[in-house]
Amino acid sequence: MSDLIDSPAQGQNAPEFSVSEISRVIKRVIEGEFSHVRIKGEVGRVVRARSGHLYFDIKDDNAVINSICWKGQAAKLATQPEEGLEVVATGKITTYPGQSRYQMVVSELAVAGVGALMAQLEKRKAALSAEGLFDPDRKKPIPYLPGIIGVVTSPSGAVIRDILHRLRDRFPRKVLVWPVAVQGANCAPEVTRAIQGFNALTPGGALPRPELIIVARGGGSIEDLWGFNEEMVVRAAADSDIPLISAVGHETDTTLIDYASDRRAPTPTAAAEMAVPVWRDLTGHVAQLEQRRLGAITAAIDTRRQRLRDLSRALPKPADILAQQGQRLDMVSARLPRALQMAATGKGRQLAQTAAALRPQILRTKLTQNADTLGRLGKSFIQTAENGLERRSQSLAGLERVLNTLGYEATLMRGYAVVRDETGRVVTRANDAQSQRVLEIQFQDGKVKTTG
Known part of the structure; x- marks a missing residue:
């Protein structure tokens, strides 16, 4: 370095260096002096290359520093750069010899202060709302008594214990817990994968698909809850086919997932209360309905019994009906002997008249007459048949002679x-x-x- 700066320029003895040599020396000096810096400023232009690298500017009123975040590190950033966002960037200053400029390689990015976070939150909320992700028409009804409930939360915190305890007290249900980080850089991607993973399960499969999802976390600062404000989490909640209850933070805490969820609970315990009814209340209600059902059946039977009694008064008594028919039978029975006697007398007269025509002499005369008639008819039939046969024999003999004459x-x-x-x-x-x-x-x- 001293050779480059302090060399005497007398005569022609000054050393000559190439552009690349000078660029390497400058790069080494700058990276040695600024190997770890934190810069506060406002994010300007943001470009996400196809390669996955992030290019953005950090500026104030008087200067701009070009910044880059490599692909592998960009996915791990706790805060993604957005134009107009005030941030604190951590990294190192280096040079880019190809364009003779310096730039910052960012390894960490954080929002500078609560005010900047709130401004970013309102901006993101407005953008997502304009897309319709928060519309009431998109919200699905919560099932009355889900058979399986999926819970997205930390497996080691008090939240999951409170939810399980409340479900056990109200109406025990099967619970599937998807463990996630509830703050930090891993919070948003893990919560997103959990919501999408529950939706990807097959109903009735080895791991059954839940009928309701609860996304829960305890209270904290806006920085602690920031993962639930990330766009990927909001979109996953809005796209969920399974009804989703958000229970992030305390009652006064509000995150963007609350607007995209189908229902917001002020606390994780309240989310469990929304998920299932109270078993004792439900059984008591069922008992009341059963009592009402039995009462309605009893009242209906009593009403129909009274109606039957009223109708029966208008009907004649069976004894009266039988008495009338009995009297009629007596009258018919009294007339029956005389009617039989009269019928027998009439039939006797008819028999005498018919028998008078059947005396033996009359029958013999009839037989003799019929025999004579039959004899005459028989002789006439025989003579007619013989004549017909003779004529047909003569005709047949004539046809035979003609055939013999005309045949070949x-x-x-x-x-x-x-x-x-x-x-x-x-x-x-x-x-x-x-x-x-x-x-x-x-x-x-x-x-x-x-x-x-």
């Missing part, structure tokens, strides 16, 4: 013949006969087959 067999008797092919079809042309392999010729006294 009579033609054969005069010296003709019939020629057929092997299929039995008659051949009438010489050309057709020459094309056949086998011919059958029928003469008067028989058939002869020829082959060509």
Whole structure:
């Protein structure tokens, strides 16, 4: 270093250095003097590169320092840089020889004071509200009696004990605890993963999906609760398909997850009270409903019994109905012998009249007459049949003579013949006969087959 600054410039004996050599010396000097610094200022331009690195400015009224946060460290920052946010940045000052400028490599970033945090909170709240994440229409009803409740909180704090104790006193339910950090740099990503993880579970699976989620934490300062103001947590709560109750801090504490949740509880204990009804109150209410049901049934039966009694008064007595029918039976029974006697007398007269027509002499005469009629009809039928047969025999003999005269067999008797092919079809042309392999010729006294 002394060679660069104190070398004599007499003559041509001064040493020459390259640009890279000078840049390395400057970088070594600056990093040696400013290896660990804390700078307070306002965040200016913010650029997140595709590589994951963060580039932003830290400025005050008179100067600007270009800053960079490498990808691996950017994800661990407790506070993400936002334009206009007053912060305290911790890191080192280095140079960038490619552009002959110096810059700060940031390893930690914190908000400078509560006022700056509140300003950032209001700005973020307005932006998320403008997206509709806090709209009442997005909020889902809390189930009356969830079978499984998922709790996102620290497993070692008093919060989980208070929730479990209150659930056990009111109405014991199955509880799944997703352990998370409830403050610090890991708070926001772990709470986000917990909400998304509960939603990713399969209903009825080996690890059942909860029907309600409680995100809980005890009270603290705004810095302690800041993880529940992060955008990723708010979006996870708003996108949750499972109804979600936020119970972060004490009653006076408000975080952005409270606006995105389906219901806000002032304390973790109050969240447990919202989640389930009181078992004794519920059983008492059921007992009252049972008493009302039994009372209603009894009153309905009494009403119908009274109605039946009223209707029965308008009906005649069974004894009166039977007495009337009995009297009618007596009257019919008294008339029955006389009616039977009169019917028998009438039938007797009809029988005498019919029997008079059935004397033996009359029957013999009828039989003789019918026999004579049958004999005459029989002779006439036989004569008619014989005449008909004779006429049909003569007609048949005439048809036979005509057939013998006109049939082709009579033609054969005069010296003709019939020629057929092997299929039995008659051949009438010489050309057709020459094309056949086998011919059958029928003469008067028989058939002869020829082959060509």
